[in-house]
Amino acid sequence: MKAIEIRNKYLNFFKNHNHKIIPSAPLIPENDPSVLFTTAGMQPLVPYLLGEKHPEGTRLTDYQKCVRTTDIEEVGDNRHLTYFEMLGNWSLGDYFREESIAMSYEFLTKELGIPNEKISVTCFAGDEDCPRDTLTAECWEKAGIPKERIYFYGKEDNWWIAGEEGPCGPDTEMFYDTGKEPCGPDCQPSCDCGKYVEIWNNVFMEYLKKDGKYTKLVQKNVDTGLGLERMAMLLQGKQTPFDTEIFKPIMDRLGELAKKDDIASRRIVAEHLRSSIMIVADGGRPSNIDRGYILRRLIRRMTRQMNKLEIDLNELGALIDLDINVLNELYPELADKKEIIKEVIIQEKDKFMKTLIRGEREFEKVIKRIKDQGKNTIDGEDIFKLYETYGFPPEVSKDLAEENGLKVNMDEVDKLFKMHQDKSRLGSEQKFKGGLAGTGEQEIKYHTATHLLNAALKEVINKDVHQMGSNITAERMRFDFSCDHKLTNEEKKQAEDLVNKWIQEDLQVTVETMKKENAIKSGAECMFIEKYPEDVTVYTIGNVSKELCGGPHVKHTGELGNFKIVKEEASSSGVRRIKAILE
Numbered sequence: 192m193k194a195i196e197i198r199n200k201y202l203n204f205f206k207n208h209n210h211k212i213i214p215s216a217p218l219i220p221e222n223d224p225s226v227l228f229t230t231a232g233m234q235p236l237v238p239y240l241l242g243e244k245h246p247e248g249t250r251l252t253d254y255q256k257c258v259r260t261t262d263i264e265e266v267g268d269n270r271h272l273t274y275f276e277m278l279g280n281w282s283l284g285d286y287f288r289e290e291s292i293a294m295s296y297e298f299l300t301k302e303l304g305i306p307n308e309k310i311s312v313t314c315f316a317g318d319e320d321c322p323r324d325t326l327t328a329e330c331w332e333k334a335g336i337p338k339e340r341i342y343f344y345g346k347e348d349n350w351w352i353a354g355e356e357g358p359c360g361p362d363t364e365m366f367y368d369t370g371k372e373p374c375g376p377d378c379q380p381s382c383d384c385g386k387y388v389e390i391w392n393n394v395f396m397e398y399l400k401k402d403g404k405y406t407k408l409v410q411k412n413v414d415t416g417l418g419l420e421r422m423a424m425l426l427q428g429k430q431t432p433f434d435t436e437i438f439k440p441i442m443d444r445l446g447e448l449a450k451k452d453d454i455a456s457r458r459i460v461a462e463h464l465r466s467s468i469m470i471v472a473d474g475g476r477p478s479n480i481d482r483g484y485i486l487r488r489l490i491r492r493m494t495r496q497m498n499k500l501e502i503d504l505n506e507l508g509a510l511i512d513l514d515i516n517v518l519n520e521l522y523p524e525l526a527d528k529k530e531i532i533k534e535v536i537i538q539e540k541d542k543f544m545k546t547l548i549r550g551e552r553e554f555e556k557v558i559k560r561i562k563d564q565g566k567n568t569i570d571g572e573d574i575f576k577l578y579e580t581y582g583f584p585p586e587v588s589k590d591l592a593e594e595n596g597l598k599v600n601m602d603e604v605d606k607l608f609k610m611h612q613d614k615s616r617l618g619s620e621q622k623f624k625g626g627l628a629g630t631g632e633q634e635i636k637y638h639t640a641t642h643l644l645n646a647a648l649k650e651v652i653n654k655d656v657h658q659m660g661s662n663i664t665a666e667r668m669r670f671d672f673s674c675d676h677k678l679t680n681e682e683k684k685q686a687e688d689l690v691n692k693w694i695q696e697d698l699q700v701t702v703e704t705m706k707k708e709n710a711i712k713s714g715a716e717c718m719f720i721e722k723y724p725e726d727v728t729v730y731t732i733g734n735v736s737k738e739l740c741g742g743p744h745v746k747h748t749g750e751l752g753n754f755k756i757v758k759e760e761a762s763s764s765g766v767r768r769i770k771a772i773l774e
Contacts (some may be wrong), residue, residue: 194437195520196376196421198254200302201417205252208421210280213253218473219660227482228470231353232279233394233414238741241655242409244602246704246726249285254278254419256469260485263492265457269431273489274466276419276521289330291393291413295365299391299622303426309368309382310710311387312336315350315361316343318403321398324349325360331363342379351394351414358396364563365391367425383469388425391417429489433458438465440517444510450501457500463493464514467536472528474659476763477539483763490539491546495584498547507540508533532568543582548711550583551591555657558595567596571603579611618710632734633759636751637668639700639732639744640690643754644670644769645716646736647689657716659766667757667772674767678759686769690754697749698733702742705729715739731759 202212216235218228224327229235232255239245255277299305303765312331317323328341343349352359366380366387374384396412400404420432429435433442438461445457467489470482477487497504511533513526525532557573569592577583585604592599641661648656652674662669678686705713707727715729717739730744733739745751752774762768 192423192426193520194419194435195204196533197278197426198278198302198419198521201298202252202254203300204302204749205280205294206251208250209722210250210252211247211724213247213251215253215255218256218258218470219475227260227485229255230257230259231255231360232257232277232416233281234353236281236283236414237358238414238743240281240408240414241399243742246728247724249283249577250281251283252278252280256473258448258466258470258485263488267459269433272420272432272462272466274462274469278419279418280413280415282411282413284412287411287413288327288395289333291395291415292327292330292363293334295391295393295415296331296336299365300335303422305367305426307335307583311340311342311366311368311396312477313364313366313380314343315363316345318346320346321350322360324363324395327361327363327395342381344381348381351396352400352682356400356402358398358412358414359400359405360394360396360398362392362394365393369425384387388421390422390425391415391503403444414594431458433461437517437521441465441510441514444513445500445502447503448500450508451499452498456496459496460500460502460510463496463708464510464536467493468511468514468518468525468532469522470536471532472522472610475731476535476766478763487539491543491582492544494540496588498584499586504540504544507537511536528587547584547587550577550581550587553577553581554583554588554591558592558597561597568598568600570606571600571605574599574604575607575611578608591729622676631665633665633773635743636745637663638742639748640668640751640754640771640773641670642730642732642736642738642740642744643667643693643748643751644686644771645672646693646732647686648672648674650689651685652678659762667770670769670771671762671766672769673765675765676767677761678769683756683759683769687754687756687771693733693735694748694751694754696733697747698735699745700744700748701731702744703729707739710739713737727767 206212216229220226220229220234226234232253233240241684245251248640257277258274260270260273263273266273299310300307314327315321315324323343331341332338349362349364350359351362367390369386369388371386373386374382378384378386380387386395392415394414396414397408399408420437423435423437424432427435434440441461441464442457445460446452449457467486470486475482475486476484477490515529518525554577557569561569574585576589577588578585589599589601657673659673661671704726707723707725709725710729715737717723723739727739728742729737729743730740732748751773754771755774756769756771758770760768
């Protein structure tokens with residue numbers, strides 16, 4: 192069964208169970224400080240999981256484009272992906288355990304045709320925060336899963352929360368038995384031996400974790416996620432996602448172009464190319480910070496592997512054309528963005544080639560120093576420094592060293608890289624430890640302030656200024672907007688004064704639900720119009736701002752306090768960034 196068939200079956204199944212199909216949110220999240228990219232289907236729905244009313248009702252389903260960055264260095268093995276698609280369905284205070292499990296079982300066995308004996312499930316074992324989830328086990332028995340294939344695990348396996356705080360709850364995971372021999376008499380879904388593969392996760396979200404304490408949410412929600420690539424792999428009887436129709440054409444072409452083949456390198460190129468295409472299509476651009484740096488890293492890692500495969504880098508444009516054509520069935524919108532996608536990726540590749548040339552010059556200095564010292568081995572620290580400072584690939588250093596009759600202490604290089612990866616992963620976890628619960632009183636104020644700043648910049652600069660993204664915490668707001676020049680001090684002051692003028696006028700903030708078409712006709716502005724469902728929420732602030740938005744917002748602008756711009760800088764090409772605070 193092809194991936195597009197699985198997706199369509201999923202959406203139609205839940206549509207027939209009274210769920211409204213909503214569009215995928217873009218990969219570049221709006222007003223979410225916790226992550227660089229959209230990492231899960233529930234992420235754009237947090238306000239509604241916390242109690243806001245969704246314009247499409249209480250039963251929703253969609254496919255969500257996702258990027259997760261913690262395992263970039265692992266891509267190249269037989270399973271890790273940076274970009275993936277998550278199928279999901281949600282109950283916002285509607286059905287709960289029994290109906291959710293009954294629908295999941297029906298979809299797996301009847302729609303996808305998975306035999307009952309291939310399915311095992313796990314439930315939450317309970318602890319001091321939440322009791323043992325015997326109700327979920329009973330629901331699975333009622334659906335048709337025997338007791339011997341129902342397992343109980345602790346929070347590490349069967350509790351879901353995005354980050355350290357936010358909406359959360361016990362979950363139940365569904366596993367597919369691949370038919371491999373068990374690793375031993377105690378082989379269970381918790382094993383990593385490959386016999387069991389997780390295929391779906393249903394979270395019974397009834398708690399809110401805040402300041403280390405668990406309280407009950409105002410409503411009981413269900414949040415589910417099913418990975419499309421993994422399900423396609425299993426249903427097609429393939430060993431890896433790279434063997435499915437999503438990747439096979441590009442993998443085969445790379446094999447034809449490669450003068451020196453390496454399966455891990457081909458997987459890295461195929462995966463990072465797809466990820467880069469999807470990020471650029473949703474507005475991402477390479478830079479030295481945040482998500483721009485992730486995109487830069489993906490393109491550079493892909494370029495290094497093309498070099499390793501000895502593929503002519505001038506083939507990159509044709510590879511992008513091929514990949515967009517392969518992905519057309521799943522993402523037809525890519526065709527209209529093909530030229531900008533090619534321009535961004537190829538420009539970044541060209542910049543990196545200059546980096547490689549600079550790195551080679553520095554490497555020659557290292558070789559001279561080593562030979563002058565009468566040594567025959569290059570320290571791992573020298574190799575790692577070339578990578579860290581110039582982005583010079585260690586495998587290239589190793590090849591050049593051997594050409595010059597020198598050895599490289601690769602064990603030391605590997606050790607330094609592991610330390611670097613652990614530090615990066617720890618930093619990423621620290622940066623985003625706040626989770627997806629940023630909807631406190633101060634965050635709501637900043638959310639409203641972004642609308643006022645957007646309106647002010649349209650007046651001060653020109654009406655064609657548009658929001659390109661925002662990042663809100665309890666301490667400050669960050670606002671990205673389209674602009675081709677550095678703001679003057681006068682422009683910054685005018686924008687700041689306008690926002691404060693509207694705050695002092697204590698303008699009313701009103702909200703209404705209407706058809707998307709009517710909202711646009713009424714003059715409401717939005718980012719990524721395609722991400723919104725047919726029925727949308729429109730927030731109006733006096734007569735100065737009208738935007739499609741998920742909320743939440745204050746009731747009157749007078750609640751915000753004094754608005755102050757603390758910094759204005761470049762974000763990426765054609766995009767400026769303002770950092771501001773409310774005093």
